[in-house]
Amino acid sequence: MNALETLRHYFHYSEFQPGQAAVIDDLNKGEDVLLTLPTGAGKSICYQVPALMNDGLTLVVTPLLSLMEDQVRHLKAFGIKRVAALNSFNTKRERQHVLKNLTQLKILYVSPELLQQDWILKRLQQLSIRFFVVDEAHCISQWGHEFRPDYMKLDSVLRSLKQPTLLLVTATLTADVKRDILEHFSTRNISEHLHMIDRDNISFIVEKCASNIEKDRYIVNCLSLYHVPTIIYFSSKKETERVSHHLKSALSNHRVAYYHGDLENNERMLIQQQFLSGELDVICATSAFGMGVNKKDVRLVIHYHLPTQIESFVQEVGRAGRDQLHSVSISLVTEHDRLITERLIEGEMIEETVLVHLFRLLEQHPQIDVDQFSDTHQLNEVHRRYLQNYLENHDIINDNKTINHNKLSDNFKDEWIKTIAERQQFKRKKLLELLLALNGDRCIRRSIYQPFQPQIKEAPFGCCSVCGFTLTQFDPIQLQSRTENLSWEEKLMRWIRPQTEA
Amino acid sequence: MFRYLLIALLHMIKSNRSPAAIYHILTGKKSSQTIQDLHVFQLHPYYGLLPNLTRQTFDDAINSIVDEGLMTWVNKKDYRLTDKAKDYLTINTDDYFHSLTQAIDESAKHIFTERLYLTIQTFTYRVMNERSFIPVTDDVTIQSFVKQYYHKHKQQLSGWLEACHNHLYEVLKTYPEHNRHIFLDRLSTYHHNGQSLQQLMDRYETNEPDIRLTLVLIERDLFIRSQQEQTCLSDLLPGENSNLMYPSLMTRSAKKTHQLVMRGYNIDELIQVRQLKRGTIEDHLVEICTLDDHFKLNDYVTEEKISLIEAYLSTRQTQKLGEIKRNLPATISYLDLRLVFAHYQKRLNK
Numbered sequence: 001m002n003a004l005e006t007l008r009h010y011f012h013y014s015e016f017q018p019g020q021a022a023v024i025d026d027l028n029k030g031e032d033v034l035l036t037l038p039t040g041a042g043k044s045i046c047y048q049v050p051a052l053m054n055d056g057l058t059l060v061v062t063p064l065l066s067l068m069e070d071q072v073r074h075l076k077a078f079g080i081k082r083v084a085a086l087n088s089f090n091t092k093r094e095r096q097h098v099l100k101n102l103t104q105l106k107i108l109y110v111s112p113e114l115l116q117q118d119w120i121l122k123r124l125q126q127l128s129i130r131f132f133v134v135d136e137a138h139c140i141s142q143w144g145h146e147f148r149p150d151y152m153k154l155d156s157v158l159r160s161l162k163q164p165t166l167l168l169v170t171a172t173l174t175a176d177v178k179r180d181i182l183e184h185f186s187t188r189n190i191s192e193h194l195h196m197i198d199r200d201n202i203s204f205i206v207e208k209c210a211s212n213i214e215k216d217r218y219i220v221n222c223l224s225l226y227h228v229p230t231i232i233y234f235s236s237k238k239e240t241e242r243v244s245h246h247l248k249s250a251l252s253n254h255r256v257a258y259y260h261g262d263l264e265n266n267e268r269m270l271i272q273q274q275f276l277s278g279e280l281d282v283i284c285a286t287s288a289f290g291m292g293v294n295k296k297d298v299r300l301v302i303h304y305h306l307p308t309q310i311e312s313f314v315q316e317v318g319r320a321g322r323d324q325l326h327s328v329s330i331s332l333v334t335e336h337d338r339l340i341t342e343r344l345i346e347g348e349m350i351e352e353t354v355l356v357h358l359f360r361l362l363e364q365h366p367q368i369d370v371d372q373f374s375d376t377h378q379l380n381e382v383h384r385r386y387l388q389n390y391l392e393n394h395d396i397i398n399d400n401k402t403i404n405h406n407k408l409s410d411n412f413k414d415e416w417i418k419t420i421a422e423r424q425q426f427k428r429k430k431l432l433e434l435l436l437a438l439n440g441d442r443c444i445r446r447s448i449y450q451p452f453q454p455q456i457k458e459a460p461f462g463c464c465s466v467c468g469f470t471l472t473q474f475d476p477i478q479l480q481s482r483t484e485n486l487s488w489e490e491k492l493m494r495w496i497r498p499q500t501e502a
Numbered sequence: 503m504f505r506y507l508l509i510a511l512l513h514m515i516k517s518n519r520s521p522a523a524i525y526h527i528l529t530g531k532k533s534s535q536t537i538q539d540l541h542v543f544q545l546h547p548y549y550g551l552l553p554n555l556t557r558q559t560f561d562d563a564i565n566s567i568v569d570e571g572l573m574t575w576v577n578k579k580d581y582r583l584t585d586k587a588k589d590y591l592t593i594n595t596d597d598y599f600h601s602l603t604q605a606i607d608e609s610a611k612h613i614f615t616e617r618l619y620l621t622i623q624t625f626t627y628r629v630m631n632e633r634s635f636i637p638v639t640d641d642v643t644i645q646s647f648v649k650q651y652y653h654k655h656k657q658q659l660s661g662w663l664e665a666c667h668n669h670l671y672e673v674l675k676t677y678p679e680h681n682r683h684i685f686l687d688r689l690s691t692y693h694h695n696g697q698s699l700q701q702l703m704d705r706y707e708t709n710e711p712d713i714r715l716t717l718v719l720i721e722r723d724l725f726i727r728s729q730q731e732q733t734c735l736s737d738l739l740p741g742e743n744s745n746l747m748y749p750s751l752m753t754r755s756a757k758k759t760h761q762l763v764m765r766g767y768n769i770d771e772l773i774q775v776r777q778l779k780r781g782t783i784e785d786h787l788v789e790i791c792t793l794d795d796h797f798k799l800n801d802y803v804t805e806e807k808i809s810l811i812e813a814y815l816s817t818r819q820t821q822k823l824g825e826i827k828r829n830l831p832a833t834i835s836y837l838d839l840r841l842v843f844a845h846y847q848k849r850l851n852k
Contacts, residue, residue: 069640077634084642097642248704257701264554266638273636273695488674488682495691496622496667499629499660 003028006049010080017042019195023167024049027131032166032190034137034181036173036452038197039318043169044071047133051107052080056130059164060109063139063148065089068109074294075107086120087111099123112139112150113385115157129164137168138311141180148382149389155184166190171197171318172311174451197314198449200457201321204464205330205471206438215304215332216243220250222330222471223282227254227479228299229275230282233316235305235344237262237286243304244284255481259285281479290316296323299476303331308341308348309430310437310448317448326461328474331438338435345427350383352417358387359413367401390416443467504711506594508563509572509587515543518821520579525560528552530608532753534789541792542821542847546605552714553608559711601723610740611725616641617738618724619690620648622666626692628652629659638690651737665734673723680706684716752793759786760794766801784837791844799845803838810834811842 003024007013016024019037023046026033037043051058062068068085075083082105084098102108102123114120134140139148158166166188168181173194182190209215223230234240237260244258257280259271268288274280276295283289287307301320307313321327354377361368370391374384391397395407437447444464449456462469486494493500511524519539526536530550540546567573572587616639627635637645655662674682684706690696697705702713728736752760755778762772772783791797799808814830827839 073636073640077636079633091641094642097646257698263698263700265640267698267700269636269638270690270696270698273690277693277695279695488679488686489671491683491686492667492670492674495686495689495694496626496670497660497663498626498692499663 001053003049003053006053007045010049010052011045011078013045017045019193020046020049023193026191026193027165027167028053030165032168032185032188033193034168034178034190035193035195036170036197037195038199039171039315041195043135043171046169047131047167048075048080048107051131054130056128056164057102057105058107058131058133059124059129059161060107060133060135061112061115061151061154062109062135063112063151064136065111067135068111070293071109080106082106083108085109086114088113102127112148112154116150116153121157121160125161129161131167132158132161132164133167133169135169137170137181138172138177140184141177149386152184152389155187158185159187172314172452196453196455196457198445198453198456199318199321200459201324201461202317202327202329203459203462203469203474204317204444204448205328205469206444206465207330207332209332209334211334215334216246218332219243219302219304220247222300222302223247223251223254225471226300226474226476227281227481228476229278229295229297229479230300230302231290231298231316231319232282232284232302232304233289233307234284234286235307235340239304240284240286244282247282247284253481254282255280256282256284259283259289261286261288278479281481287312287316290319293319294322295319297325298322299325299327301327301329303329306331306333306337306341306434306438308345308427308434310434310451311430313434314448314452326474326476328471330471333438338431341431341435342428345424345431348427349424350379350386350420352420354379355413355417355420359408362396362403362408363405366403368397368403369401370397441466503715504563504709505567506591507599507715509567509583509591511545511548512567512573512581512583513587513591514545515539516821517576517580517582518543521564521581525555525557528560529555534753534756534785534792537752537789538792538844538847541844547602549605550608551602551718552711554714555711559709563711599719601719601726604726606722606726606729611722613644613740614725614728614735614738615721616644617647617651618721618735620644621651621738623690623692624648624652625655625659625663625666628656629663630692632692638696662734669734673720673727677720681716681720684713685720688717752789753786755782756786756789759783760790763787763790763797769802784840787837788840788844791841792848795848797845799841803841807834807838808842811839812846815843815846 001009003021004016007016018041019035020042023033023035027047027050035043035046037046047058047060060071062071065087068087072083072085084101084105084107086095086098086108088111090098098105098108099120110120115124134151134154140151140154158164166185168185168190170177173181207218209218219232232243234243240258240260244256247254247256257271257274259268263271271280271283272289272293275283276293284304298320301317303313303316307316317329320329357377358373361373368391370384370388373379374387379387394412395404396412397403433451438444440447443466445459445467446456462473508524511527512521515523523536523539526533527539527545527548528551530553536549540549564573567587568575571584572590573581573583575581619638623635623638627633639645674685677685684702687697687702687705699710699713702708703710706713724735725739727733728739759772759776759778762775767775769780769783769787772778772786773780776783787802791799811826811830811834814826818826820826823836823839823843826843827834827836830839
């Protein structure tokens with residue numbers, strides 16, 4: 001089968017999207033590729049098709065566990081069963097099942113931290129690996145908005161495998177990030193497939209609100225005019241719940257639910273599936289929602305709170321209008337947004353006092369248990385791995401936790417504290433960049449996409465509120481949701497024996 | 503429902519433990535203390551009934567029982583049910599707890615239920631000739647079972663679904679209207695995704711533990727029926743479905759100690775070989791004594807002490823070890839007392 005036949009046979013699409021075929025050709029020729037495509041433009045097809053066409057295993061490194069599981073589910077739904085995911089959330093039984101059937105697989109999704117484990121790497125080294133895919137490749141760079149220390153070791157992982165072809169993928173590539181990525185893989189000869197990522201079918205609106213009450217009122221008004229598939233983004237879990245309840249009582253025809261990371265896995269999946277299949281109209285969600293949610297007809301993306309940088313904003317907005325029909329992004333901004341988001345940034349970083357405490361422990365003890373330390377300071381998994389990696393990379397500790405005291409110089413400590421401060425500074429700068437893009441008097445579309453590309457496309461449906469676009473120009477197809485009151489016998493019959501209905 | 507269950511359980515443990523003991527039983531905590539409580543109060547059917555119940559939800563429910571004057575705190579840990587609570591239990595009998603009269607293997611029930619939900623989803627999609635759907639469970643072992651099961655039945659999907667429909671009809675008929683709807687709304691089938699707990703709570707204006715309990719009781723009922731008689735769902739039971747509940751209840755560490763106990767090691771040898779603290783080994787011994795019918799009590803406690811303690815136990819109603827200890831000679835250690843007590847309870851329950 002050639003590439004197009006593979007696409008048709010497995011994915012039931014008739015044609016490639018712009019850009020896909022060229023990448024697949026290069027990969028099939030064994031050329032390394034750096035790829036940017038806008039969110040929703042089918043990045044994953046670019047490696048899934050070659051993976052299915054060629055012998056050997058395709059390894060996909062991705063930092064986002066939910067994305068990993070979504071991809072696996074998605075492929076299985078297409079009837080492609082020779083795929084699996086390895087991550088730290090697998091149960092022991094599941095992981096054994098995957099490792100036992102490794103030679104049967106075509107595509108294996110794996111989290112970067114599992115690639116650090118020798119015994120897993122050894123298993124992979126025995127296999128013939130055709131493609132090595134790094135998803136969210138911006139994580140390699142310190143200047144990427146989601147820097148992952150584990151990504152810094154991917155080059156050596158890649159070299160230990162039998163030279164597979166490399167594909168680096170991201171939707172958000174700034175100049176700084178690109179330089180870091182190419183430097184990290186400097187031994188490879190990488191051809192660039194960089195596409196414009198701006199979405200010309202989305203119009204941008206920024207609405208200044210004085211308070212949350214005003215935001216609530218705006219949304220109720222907007223949704224009563226536009227009954228369309230909608231995602232509303234929040235930075236607080238509590239607020240997703242509050243606004244979801246509010247909308248439910250204010251808009252009786254809309255089917256509304258909320259979604260955030262504290263819900264059990266199974267519950268999250270049900271909500272996601274309902275939204276995908278059109279059983280829900282409006283989702284109030286934190287940024288946990290949307291990765292891998294490939295719903296074509298999302299018409300409205302509303303930001304109740306702003307994310308912490310333009311990259312996230314671009315990704316979240318990019319969930320609208322994947323069917324290329326006119327869609328709208330609305331950002332509700334208030335004066336104190338900046339404070340809320342700054343607090344978020346502080347929460348994302350390790351505080352200096354924690355480091356000072358760590359230094360004291362390191363000086364006083366022969367050994368340190370980073371897990372235990374992280375528990376006592378309530379650090380999350382990313383922070384824990386950051387500490388562990390930093391200490392290992394600087395030879396302060398080795399595998400058996402023993403501390404190398406003579407490396408623990410004042411210089412080392414000062415450097416580390418400085419690094420953290422710089423990182424904070426960097427995050428603040430990113431936030432400011434987003435706030436300026438949305439609050440300035442320049443074209444919003446231009447301000448948002450400029451960090452990633454010099455030019456932007458014409459917007460056929462209207463550009464942004466600065467350029468004169470207003471909501472009245474938005475005329476989408478409206479939903480007609482109906483609620484039925486079925487008796488339990490009817491439900492049982494209809495749901496368990498659907499064939500008798502038809 | 504959940505409120506009734508809690509009050510009934512508080513009544514059953516008769517103020518001998520703090521309410522937290524009930525929480526550990528319902529969530530299936532694998533600790534020596536909880537497993538002993540199961541035996542002492544005969545609460546096996548409730549073990550692991552609500553594995554996902556949060557401590558917050560549990561505490562909230564207890565607090566509201568206190569607020570309504572059904573229970574009072576004697577001190578921080580001890581409570582007393584009021585007469586109002588006793589009246590409540592006699593007036594409100596809940597008929598739908600009938601699947602709670604027997605203990606079941608919770609892990610087998612879990613596998614059975616997951617298989618059931620995925621089979622229903624798969625078969626309803628396939629009977630409508632649709633291949634593409636997102637499975638309700640990510641567990642690959644469940645998926646591979648259903649895949650094989652599907653291949654065995656792909657010629658008779660319609661027939662299987664009809665039998666399943668009829669079976670569910672018969673079972674659901676025995677529940678109140680409200681419970682039937684909750685169970686059905688939760689199912690993911692062809693072009694109908696299951697409702698989340700939150701959505702069920704909103705739709706039926708009830709709380710989370712009641713929804714969980716409603717689902718669990720029907721699932722349990724289906725499980726038990728499929729074990730006891732041949733139903734269309736019996737094929738979904740996990741293979742070696744045995745009554746080996748007791749060994750599986752033992753904590754993993756205690757199992758290792760158990761091996762050595764069977765070979766006649768004494769306490770000091772156990773500490774030495776297992777490299778564990780004395781307190782841990784003592785906990786293991788009590789657990790083993792509770793769960794293993796072949797445990798030789800007099801390997802660890804002298805006959806003389808055993809008869810002394812048993813004599814006291816037979817005259818008293820209390821289950822509080824502290825109180826018993828104070829009334830017995832100082833030569834009798836806590837371990838002596840705990841072992842004899844566990845042994846005594848075991849025989850009492852036989």
